[in-house]
Amino acid sequence: MTVPTALADDSLxxxxxxxxxxxxxxxxxxGVAGLAIVVFFVTLSLLAPxxxxxxxxxxxxxxxxxxxxxxxxxxxxxxxGRDLFTRVWHGGRISLRVGLIAVAVAVVIGTFLGLVAGYVxxxxxxxxxWLLDILLAFPGxxxxxxxxxxxxxxxxxxxxxxSVTQIPIYARIVRSVVLSLRESEYVQAARALGSNPxxxxxxxxxxxSLSPLVVQLTLSIGVAILDVAALGFLGLGAQPPNxxxxxxxxxxxxxxxxxxxxxxxxGLAIYASVVGFNLLGDAIRDVLDPRLTNT
Numbered sequence: 001m002t003v004p005t006a007l008a009d010d011s012l013x014x015x016x017x018x019x020x021x022x023x024x025x026x027x028x029x030x031g032v033a034g035l036a037i038v039v040f041f042v043t044l045s046l047l048a049p050x051x052x053x054x055x056x057x058x059x060x061x062x063x064x065x066x067x068x069x070x071x072x073x074x075x076x077x078x079x080x081g082r083d084l085f086t087r088v089w090h091g092g093r094i095s096l097r098v099g100l101i102a103v104a105v106a107v108v109i110g111t112f113l114g115l116v117a118g119y120v121x122x123x124x125x126x127x128x129x130w131l132l133d134i135l136l137a138f139p140g141x142x143x144x145x146x147x148x149x150x151x152x153x154x155x156x157x158x159x160x161x162x163s164v165t166q167i168p169i170y171a172r173i174v175r176s177v178v179l180s181l182r183e184s185e186y187v188q189a190a191r192a193l194g195s196n197p198x199x200x201x202x203x204x205x206x207x208x209s210l211s212p213l214v215v216q217l218t219l220s221i222g223v224a225i226l227d228v229a230a231l232g233f234l235g236l237g238a239q240p241p242n243x244x245x246x247x248x249x250x251x252x253x254x255x256x257x258x259x260x261x262x263x264x265x266x267g268l269a270i271y272a273s274v275v276g277f278n279l280l281g282d283a284i285r286d287v288l289d290p291r292l293t294n295t
């Protein structure tokens with residue numbers, strides 16, 4: 001027997017309208033703007049090898065060293081004569097990929113821990129909460145730096161470090177939702193019908209935990225992109241000659257007075273992509289929150 005999702009019913013009653021969440025989202029101007037920014041960056045990053053092929057080890061033109069923005073080099077060139085416009089979009093492939101994968105891993109592990117701890121309770125819940133509190137006691141970027149410094153600087157280790165810092169966030173969100181749902185009527189009805197705990201968790205509890213997870217996911221991608229750039233700037237993330245945004249800002253730091261465009265354009269890419277994901281996350285939160293759909 002399939003139990004209807006309570007959140008969907010509450011949302012429909014609260015709005016008094018049959019407009020679906022997708023239609024409500026496209027009535028949200030900042031959400032549409034955020035989606036457009038995200039689609040723009042994702043599309044250009046995916047198509048970068050087709051639109052502008054690039055070999056980080058070979059595409060150098062010493063005659064164009066530190067060339068300012070021009071018709072030939074839209075974003076200027078760096079100290080090795082490499083075209084910054086091409087490097088920025090190829091760098092987006094690294095930054096966005098690492099951010100998406102790191103957040104995806106954190107969502108899977110954090111959701112599993114939150115589901116198990118919240119539904120089972122007892123000593124298992126206490127142990128998981130203690131572990132999460134220990135991780136949350138450290139500032140996220142400092143914990144990521146410590147992990148990468150221990151494992152060694154690389155883009156894979158940076159991805160692992162960012163995932164570890166994000167796991168407690170999702171685990172606590174899911175745990176709090178599960179604690180409020182495990183004694184609800186439809187969960188008790190499923191128990192009475194003989195459903196095993198695994199079926200109850202994944203068929204009845206998890207679907208009602210998805211709304212806050214989706215909102216947090218979009219917001220966390222922006223945070224992950226900033227963390228990837230910070231680790232790259234410190235030399236703990238992507239290594240030269242890879243065109244990663246944070247590493248590009250670091251390369252331009254020493255030349256900032258002579259060639260500020262080396263840092264400005266990668267910085268603008270980070271800023272715009274993070275703003276896009278934050279606007280998208282805020283809009284999704286507004287659309288999925290039944291208390292805000294009337295406004």
